[in-house]
Amino acid sequence: MAYEPEVAAAKFAEADPRDVLAHAVDRFERIALSFSGAEDVALVDMVADLGDKVQIFCLDTGRLHPETYRFLEKVRDHYGLDIELMFPDPEAVQQLVREKGLFSFYRDGHQECCAIRKIEPLRRKLANVDAWITGQRRDQSPTRAEVPVVQQDRAFSTPGHPLVKFNPLANWTSAQVWDYIREYEVPYNELHERGFKSIGCEPCTRPVAPHEHERAGRWWWEAATQKECGLHITNIREDDIKPARASA
Numbered sequence: 001m002a003y004e005p006e007v008a009a010a011k012f013a014e015a016d017p018r019d020v021l022a023h024a025v026d027r028f029e030r031i032a033l034s035f036s037g038a039e040d041v042a043l044v045d046m047v048a049d050l051g052d053k054v055q056i057f058c059l060d061t062g063r064l065h066p067e068t069y070r071f072l073e074k075v076r077d078h079y080g081l082d083i084e085l086m087f088p089d090p091e092a093v094q095q096l097v098r099e100k101g102l103f104s105f106y107r108d109g110h111q112e113c114c115a116i117r118k119i120e121p122l123r124r125k126l127a128n129v130d131a132w133i134t135g136q137r138r139d140q141s142p143t144r145a146e147v148p149v150v151q152q153d154r155a156f157s158t159p160g161h162p163l164v165k166f167n168p169l170a171n172w173t174s175a176q177v178w179d180y181i182r183e184y185e186v187p188y189n190e191l192h193e194r195g196f197k198s199i200g201c202e203p204c205t206r207p208v209a210p211h212e213h214e215r216a217g218r219w220w221w222e223a224a225t226q227k228e229c230g231l232h233i234t235n236i237r238e239d240d241i242k243p244a245r246a247s248a
């Protein structure tokens with residue numbers, strides 16, 4: 001019987017993330033975990049207990065912090081897991097940089113650069129799995145306030161290849177994630193000790209003040225309702241996307 005994400009979302013709406021992961025791994029043969037090199041390391045820790053079926057990958061945009069690269073190696077060593085780095089198409093990067101320079105996102109918005117450095121490599125990876133796991137949480141930003149635990153991935157599914165997205169941490173708060181990291185002595189990115197909460201590419205991430213929302217430090221020059229890089233673009237309401245397209 002075909003998998004019904006809405007049914008699973010209702011069933012696991014309040015479930016512990018480990019139960020969601022166990023269900024996902026049990027249900028899908030080809031499944032991957034997107035690891036960003038930040039606090040979603042909690043998911044790597046949980047997945048490590050489920051054998052080696054889950055493919056762990058990271059989008060290496062070429063613009064990550066040195067601390068994040070060191071952290072990726074630390075996680076690889078700590079768990080003895082393969083972490084596949086997905087690189088952007090070099091010709092596409094060269095063309096962008098040749099035409100617009102290295103920091104066009106400050107002027108033109110982040111979508112163009114993210115499309116090349118993140119979305120195309122992600123699409124390549126997701127073409128070979130039937131489900132993927134993300135670290136999205138509802139408390140992260142206005143764009144994620146309604147993220148379900150399981151959903152059909154409308155951005156990356158195709159007519160011949162439906163794709164399911166699991167968000168096991170959707171119900172967890174940042175505090176719960178950090179409680180988990182401390183309780184299980186999970187390694188974490190040293191940038192978190194310097195005021196960084198949500199960590200992405202170096203030029204597009206800055207520390208946030210204690211009173212600021214955690215994704216306030218991402219693409220800080222853009223409106224809060226636009227702060228998705230395309231990985232989770234369906235989180236952005238169509239009403240909010242239109243003005244951005246119009247102004248592009």
Ligand code: SF4
Nearest residue numbers: 110113114117201204
């Ligand atoms: S986050 Fe910034 S540097 Fe990274 S891919 Fe997007 S626009 Fe480019």
